[in-house]
Amino acid sequence: xxxxxxxxxxxxxxxxxxxxxxxxxxxxxxxxxxxxxxxxxxxxxxxxxxxxxxxxxxxxxxxxxxxxxxxxxxxxxxxxxxxxxxxxxxxxxxxxxxxxxxxxxxxxxxxxxxxxxxxxxxxxxxxxxxxxxxxxxxxxxxxxxxxxxxxxxxxxxxxxxxxxxxxxxxxxxxxxxxxxxxxxxxxxxxxxxxxxxxxxxxxxxxxxxxxxxxxxxxxxxxxxxxxxxxxxxxxxxxxxxxxxxxxxxxxxxxxxxxxxxxxxxxxxxxxxxxxxxx
Amino acid sequence: xxxxxxxxxxxxxxxxxxxxxxxxxxxxxxxxxxxxxxxxxxxxxxxxxxxxxxxxxxxxxxxxxxxxxxxxxxxxxxxxxxxxxxxxxxxxxxxxxxxxxxxxxxxxxxxxxxxxxxxxxxxxxxxxxxxxxxxxxxxxxxxxxxxxxxxxxxxxxxxxxxxxxxxxxxxxxxxxxxxxxxxxxxxxxxxxxxxxxxxxxxxxxxxxxxxxxxxxxxxxxxxxxxxxxxxxxxxxxxxxxxxxxxxxxxxxxxxxxxxxxxxxxxxxxxxxxxxxxxxxxxxxxxxxxxxxxxxxxxxxxxxxxxxxxxxxxxxxxxxxxxxxxxxxxxxxxxxxxxxxxxxxxxxxxxxxxxxxxxxxxxxxxxxxxxxxxxxxxxxxxxxxxxxxxxxxxxxxxxxxxxxxxxxxxxxxxxxxxxxxxxxxxxxxxxxxxxxxxxxxxxxxxxxxxxxxxxxxxxxxxxxxxxxxxxxxxxxxxxxxxxxxxxxxxxxxxxxxxxxxxxxxxxxxxxxxxxxxxxxxxxxxxxxxxxxxxxxxxxxxxxxxxxxxxxxxxxxxxxxxxxxxxx
Numbered sequence: 001x002x003x004x005x006x007x008x009x010x011x012x013x014x015x016x017x018x019x020x021x022x023x024x025x026x027x028x029x030x031x032x033x034x035x036x037x038x039x040x041x042x043x044x045x046x047x048x049x050x051x052x053x054x055x056x057x058x059x060x061x062x063x064x065x066x067x068x069x070x071x072x073x074x075x076x077x078x079x080x081x082x083x084x085x086x087x088x089x090x091x092x093x094x095x096x097x098x099x100x101x102x103x104x105x106x107x108x109x110x111x112x113x114x115x116x117x118x119x120x121x122x123x124x125x126x127x128x129x130x131x132x133x134x135x136x137x138x139x140x141x142x143x144x145x146x147x148x149x150x151x152x153x154x155x156x157x158x159x160x161x162x163x164x165x166x167x168x169x170x171x172x173x174x175x176x177x178x179x180x181x182x183x184x185x186x187x188x189x190x191x192x193x194x195x196x197x198x199x200x201x202x203x204x205x206x207x208x209x210x211x212x213x214x215x216x217x218x219x220x221x222x223x224x225x226x227x228x229x230x231x232x233x234x235x236x237x238x239x240x241x242x243x244x245x246x247x248x249x250x251x252x253x254x255x256x257x258x259x260x261x262x263x264x265x266x267x268x269x270x271x272x273x274x275x276x277x278x
Numbered sequence: 279x280x281x282x283x284x285x286x287x288x289x290x291x292x293x294x295x296x297x298x299x300x301x302x303x304x305x306x307x308x309x310x311x312x313x314x315x316x317x318x319x320x321x322x323x324x325x326x327x328x329x330x331x332x333x334x335x336x337x338x339x340x341x342x343x344x345x346x347x348x349x350x351x352x353x354x355x356x357x358x359x360x361x362x363x364x365x366x367x368x369x370x371x372x373x374x375x376x377x378x379x380x381x382x383x384x385x386x387x388x389x390x391x392x393x394x395x396x397x398x399x400x401x402x403x404x405x406x407x408x409x410x411x412x413x414x415x416x417x418x419x420x421x422x423x424x425x426x427x428x429x430x431x432x433x434x435x436x437x438x439x440x441x442x443x444x445x446x447x448x449x450x451x452x453x454x455x456x457x458x459x460x461x462x463x464x465x466x467x468x469x470x471x472x473x474x475x476x477x478x479x480x481x482x483x484x485x486x487x488x489x490x491x492x493x494x495x496x497x498x499x500x501x502x503x504x505x506x507x508x509x510x511x512x513x514x515x516x517x518x519x520x521x522x523x524x525x526x527x528x529x530x531x532x533x534x535x536x537x538x539x540x541x542x543x544x545x546x547x548x549x550x551x552x553x554x555x556x557x558x559x560x561x562x563x564x565x566x567x568x569x570x571x572x573x574x575x576x577x578x579x580x581x582x583x584x585x586x587x588x589x590x591x592x593x594x595x596x597x598x599x600x601x602x603x604x605x606x607x608x609x610x611x612x613x614x615x616x617x618x619x620x621x622x623x624x625x626x627x628x629x630x631x632x633x634x635x636x637x638x639x640x641x642x643x644x645x646x647x648x649x650x651x652x653x654x655x656x657x658x659x660x661x662x663x664x665x666x667x668x669x670x671x672x673x674x675x676x677x678x679x680x681x682x683x684x685x686x687x688x689x690x691x692x693x694x695x696x697x698x699x700x701x702x703x704x705x706x707x708x709x710x711x712x713x714x715x716x717x718x719x720x721x722x723x724x725x726x727x728x729x730x731x732x733x734x735x736x737x738x739x740x741x742x743x744x745x746x747x748x749x750x751x752x753x754x755x756x757x758x759x760x761x762x763x764x765x766x767x768x769x770x771x772x773x774x775x776x777x778x779x780x781x782x783x784x785x786x787x788x789x790x791x792x793x794x795x796x797x798x799x800x801x802x803x804x805x806x807x808x809x810x811x812x813x814x815x816x817x818x819x820x821x822x823x824x825x826x827x828x829x830x831x832x833x834x835x836x837x838x839x840x841x842x843x844x
Contacts, residue, residue: 019707048691053536063696064708069688070696071539073532074562080496080529084536084544085688087522088494092540092688113525261493261542265518269489272513276475276485278310278649 009044012037017067023058028179028205028214029126033065035177035185035203036095036124040068042190043093050093053082055107058133059099059126059205068095076106079114079123086121090260093193094121101131104140104160111162115169118197120257122189125162125200126179128207128214136210162202163239167232167251172197174235174251176244178221179205184247191249197257204245217245224248281464285338286424287346289367290416292355294328297413300438302333303647304417305426307434309337310476310649312426313468317343317614317648321366322586323359330359332367337424339468343614343648344754347835349373350463351423352388353416355400356381361388365830369393374460376419378412396460403452409445410452418453425464428454473652475615479643480506482617483573484513487545489618489655490625492571493519494544496533498526501585502641503547503575510547527552531559534570539697541664541687543629547573550592551582553636557599563634564604564722566697567675567685569662571628573621576640578828588641589828590750591802596636597779597810603719605726607635608779612737612753614643615650620776623734626660631725632685638778642751642831667692673704677717681725726780735777738789740764743819744841745771745790748799749778749807752832756799759837770841781814794819797840803827 015037023029040050050068054060056075063070069092073081082096103111103125114123129146131137137150140160147153166174173195177185185203192199204221206214224246229235235251288305290298302318309316317336323329336346348368353376354360364387369375371392375384378400389395398419400412414435421431428451435446477485484506487495495514497507511521519542524530527548534544548556553574563570574596578589596608607627611620621637628635665672665684672693676683686693700708701715709715737753740760748756753774760772773789775782790796796817800807808823824832824840 046691047694048689051540051688052696064698064706067694069686069694070698071536071566072696072698072700073535073566074558074699077528077532077559080524080532081536081539083522083529084494084496084533084538085540086536087520087533088537088542088544089540089688109525110529113529259520261520262515262518265516267516269485269517272485272488272516273475276477276481277652278474278476 010041012041015040015047015066017065019064021065022061024209026208028128029059031179031182032126032185032203032205033062035182035189037066038186039189042186043193045093051085052095052097053085054078054097055102057099057102059097060102062097076102079107079110082121083114083119086119087260096121096123098125100125100127100129100139100141104162112169115166115171115198117258118170118172118255120196122192122199122201124203126203126205128205128211130207130210132207132210163250166200167235167239171200172253172255173199175201175249176247177201177203178217178247179203180218180221188249195252197255220245221247224250228252230254281425281466283463283465284340285336285346286463286465287336287349288351288420289332289334289349290353290420291332291360291363293330293358294325296355297411298331298333298355301413301417302335304434304438305335305420306647307437308421308426308430311433312430313471314339314465315341315649317646319345319646321363330362332363337465339466341651342754342758343646344758344834345831347833351376351420353420355412355416357385361385398456404449406452407445407448409442410449414446414449415453418450419457422454422457423460423462425462474649475652476647476649478505478645478647479614479617479639481509482615483621483639484510486618486621487625488513488517490622491543492545492625494537494542495521495546496524496530497546498524498530498552500549500552502577502644503549506547506573506575506644527555531556535559535563535568538568538570543625545571547575549575549577550579553592553595560634561600561602561604562699564606565699567632568697569628569632570634571624571637573637573639575644576638584829587829589802590640590800591806592638593806593810596638605723606633606779608638609635610638610749610776610778611643612750612774612776614646614648615653617643618653626658629662630660631682638750640751665693666690674706675702675704675718677704677721680728681721729780731777735782735785736773736775739772740769742769742771743792743794745773745793746797746799746841747773747811749775752799752801755832755834756837758834759841762834762838763841768842783815786815790818796821797824799824799837801828
């Protein structure tokens with residue numbers, strides 16, 4: 001968070017565009033959109049100094065629903081696009097939005113390397129354990145016995161554990177949020193943006209269309225029983241053993257973020273030519 | 279021995295650790311110091327370290343980036359596996375072989391060419407100098423055979439060696455003395471020396487990128503593009519830019535797009551396998567209208583192919599690889615030094631038209647090092663049209679006459695928008711309506727089709743009713759073949775295309791007016807360039823395809839024969 005405050009603070013409404021989302025009624029992503037706009041207002045940012053970058057999927061439609069600069073790229077590549085943008089323009093606040101298919105499946109490799117690269121950006125994944133846009137196929141976080149047309153009887157493949165992977169890969173901030181509590185999500189996003197380096201916010205965001213049973217998440221989600229730790233070993237033990245419904249900041253690291261563009265040139269092009277000159 | 283050669287080609291071969299590349303580079307430096315032009319190419323076995331290798335050095339009184347028909351000298355520190363390079367090292371009865379008896383006789387594949395063998399005790403001579411090495415003896419022998427002066431050799435050794443300079447010079451002088459006993463191939467005196475660079479094609483492309491304004495590069499290591507990135511990494515830092523090593527090529531191109539969306543001109547460099555991975559994101563660049571440049575240093579394909587050797591077989595993917603109708607730019611440098619201007623031009627076109635551009639270099643240019651005349655740069659002014667708020671709703675994809683719509687750069691208030699790979703309307707709102715698709719498609723096509731590249735689209739030399747069409751690194755040997763034909767009073771037209779997309783049919787038609795016979799020269803198996811020409815252009819008269827896959831380069835002689843054929 002390093003954009004200058006040039007005008008009086010805005011409200012959440014100022015960050016919401018007039019586009020009507022394509023999401024189904026009841027989708028958890030509406031609340032995430034609300035939370036993002038609230039967080040940006042709380043951070044006293046201006047829309048022009050924030051970029052929201054995404055890939056493909058239901059959740060990845062979020063950039064245009066904000067009044068910020070948006071980049072809606074190709075499937076799975078939101079993190080590289082966001083990384084390039086933040087490295088080239090360290091003055092911007094960069095939020096990268098994704099879903100469990102976009103972020104953990106097709107974009108899985110970028111997730112690992114974004115965590116270890118530790119560029120100062122915030123990665124918000126709306127996880128609903130299903131591919132919604134393509135109408136109900138299992139994703140990496142889907143339970144192995146969840147039956148679908150593509151995998152009748154279930155995939156039989158164990159779930160991906162994004163928070164553990166993030167920790168092991170070097171993410172500097174790890175939080176879990178639940179879209180049923182937009183104010184809570186907003187508070188976590190604020191903290192994530194303020195924390196230097198790669199901040200990862202996994203948001204449980206129900207898909208009421210293809211996973212109606214996820215309405216029950218509001219009963220399961222609860223504040224994490226203990227405060228966050230900065231000790232990766234302790235964090236690993238907690239993340240490995242929790243049931244996936246502990247909400248809050250779970251880990252805050254102290255790694256220095258990746259450096260962006262240097263402040264100023266030290267050489268001219270003619271100086272570089274000197275290296276070739278005979 | 280008369281100094282009557284205008285070009286001498288030598289190869290120095292040996293197994294890993296023998297120092298053939300080190301000696302080859304010093305020979306090239308010595309030739310440059312003596313005022314000659316020079317070219318060094320290299321070949322090696324598949325080993326990561328060690329294994330047989332050969333440095334091929336051509337020294338000439340004229341600028342060229344082509345290999346000659348034959349090598350006058352093949353010297354070997356040892357002969358282990360050197361026979362594997364036989365097709366790449368053509369010799370003739372006028373050629374000589376230099377080798378150390380201690381390592382046995384030269385392989386028959388070389389002696390049967392009629393080349394004469396002169397043994398030189400490289401190892402024993404090296405033993406006479408404390409800290410002397412056989413490669414430095416060989417360096418002296420080769421320099422002596424060309425008639426390079428001792429001072430030039432000393433200067434080159436001084437420049438290249440960090441330690442052991444005196445031993446190096448002493449050993450090289452022993453080699454020079456050996457050469458005095460042999461019939462050599464003395465070079466003519468060189469006329470007045472022009473202002474020159476010693477540069478590889480990869481460095482040239484990197485420098486062109488910086489000249490074009492690129493300040494962000496993301497890339498994944500791949501042979502033979504890696505040196506381009508290794509040159510750019512520190513160079514970018516010096517000019518206020520940066521290079522990010524990405525986790526794969528999917529990340530490289532998307533990082534570049536992200537940076538460019540942020541207003542910083544961006545590039546990535548790769549080879550065929552990487553370009554294949556980048557194709558989807560290039561389509562995003564087309565639709566979202568985000569400038570980006572990819573330098574493809576082509577190697578033999580498909581798949582991993584021969585990673586270390588050259589081929590011009592990525593033309594199809596560069597032109598047609600993107601799904602959907604995706605107008606974009608494809609530029610091919612047609613000399614090693616043109617890698618500067620061609621890449622700079624590609625960056626300028628990408629920026630000014632808000633479109634992806636692909637630069638088709640190849641391993642031959644990329645990894646060859648040559649003495650070149652300092653290129654004359656045109657003062658071209660390309661820039662990205664940037665938007666500012668005028669109080670009206672901002673239309674990122676406004677349907678302008680030129681097809682180019684001013685782009686909002688993040689940080690600019692009042693005109694925020696979302697760049698989108700989804701089809702959209704003028705405002706950028708995703709749209710699945712046929713009218714928006716057609717209008718935006720025509721807008722994107724218009725900005726490319728209205729582009730007038732002026733004379734830069736091709737280099738054209740000569741007159742006559744025979745024309746040769748080519749592109750890229752085939753141009754060097756073609757130029758040399760044309761010079762020979764012209765010297766014998768046979769003129770013909772050489773048209774080397776630099777702008778491959780968009781095609782320039784009107785300009786080629788004019789260039790080929792009156793032509794009765796067309797030769798199409800390219801280094802790939804299926805005739806990709808010929809097929810492209812057939813689909814985009816009208817070719818007059820009789821058309822003949824001259825093609826073969828990599829890695830063997832075309833030799834001037836074989837092109838010459840086709841030009842002058844009755």
